[in-house]
Amino acid sequence: MTSSIFTEQYGRFRELLVQYRQARSITQAQLAEALNRPQSFVSKYENGERRLDLVEFLEISAALQFDPCELIRSIRSETLAEPTIMDEWKVTADEWTILVQENPSLRGMLFGYVAELKLREIISAFPGVRSLKKFDDHDRKKKGDLHIIYHQRVFSVESKSLQTRQIKFDVENQVWFGKAQVDASDSRIVILPSGKTLRTTLLLRGEFDILAVNCYEFSKQWQFQFARNRDLPCSSYKKYTPEEQCALISSLISVTWPPQPPFHSDLKSLLDEMLDAGEGSDPSEIGLE
The missing domain is CATH 1.10.260.40 (lambda repressor-like DNA-binding domains)
Structure with a gap:
């Protein structure tokens, strides 16, 4: 036995x-x-x-x-879980691996969802987390991959991944370098602080609370780093006016491991800091009472 x-x-x-x-x-x-x-x-x-x-x-x-x-x-x-989708479709692990390897776009999509799942597992273990909510991906009124109720305040978290082709390792200093792809999956119309509307794939400053960057590609471990939305760099894309650039977040953001400002490896400490600063939303404001 x-x-x-x-x-x-x-x-x-x-x-x-x-x-x-x-x-x-x-x-x-x-x-x-x-x-x-x-x-x-x-x-x-x-x-x-x-x-x-x-x-x-x-x-x-x-x-x-x-x-x-x-x-x-x-x-x-x-x-005691129900049969998996692989059981239902009668697909083996080897067949699933072949599908992912032969279809890069499928791999990228699945990888993003797996990262979200791993992030949820990490956050759900935090003391003080009362609820985790993932809204419909197609609901553009609720930006943020996850909404956390932490000590009676809601924080929205946007999850993004590294661009695999831009990863480098500094052997001498033992530091990883990479770029996170931080934009929306498709073009949409956003409203700038001035009231002006703009069609863009970029994310807005203030549109969510925290950016979570999945750093799996650095060391093949599920680890994340986190930054306040307000601390992220503005877009420098020349097709936008200075006003538009200031309202939009850069689509490519440099990250390192170990993390460097504005990023943190400890989400709980960041949440506590944001709580102390009076940040976050009331659960009733987004239907999370």
Whole structure:
């Protein structure tokens, strides 16, 4: 009989424990100290080298301040989930891989949605997050891929990815460099602060609260960096007037890893900073009561 430590469910259990710790910006060493254990204890159970017992799990949940029943329910719901779309369509993982590899546009589209899903998983583990909402992609009145209710305020998050052909790594300084593609998927009419209308693919300053850039292509890990909308660079596209440039966000934004201003790697700290500044919206304003 296969040991439970090698099962898919236990693997998911470990993944969630890592997510819960990282969402709280707690290092392995800090958690180990809170548990009065060596860092190797945390490292080994997160890497699957050691199996946790029930008492240890409860101690970890108390140290990280999450409901252990919530984590168990999450794993159970996944275990009892309905057949996947791959089951329904009778498509194997190998066939799906071929489809993605042979169709770059399909890969790009799916990659963006996977990034959104990973971002939602990270955010949902934050203490203080009451709700996550994704509106219809075609609803142009509600810009932002995700809407978060965080401590009774709503923040809209726009998720974007790196351009894979512009990624570079500085070996000497151990820094990644890239460009994030930050624009709308199609042309639309926007209203500028002056009341003037403009057809453009660019996003507006103030149109959403936070930009989340998926940095998977840097190191093949699901990590994100975040910036306030107001701190993003304006467009410099010469076809626009100075007034229009100031109202529009640049379609290509430089990013690095580790992040440099205006970007942050810790979304929770950024949200707390924005809360302190009185930013965010009332949930009733966008139907998220």
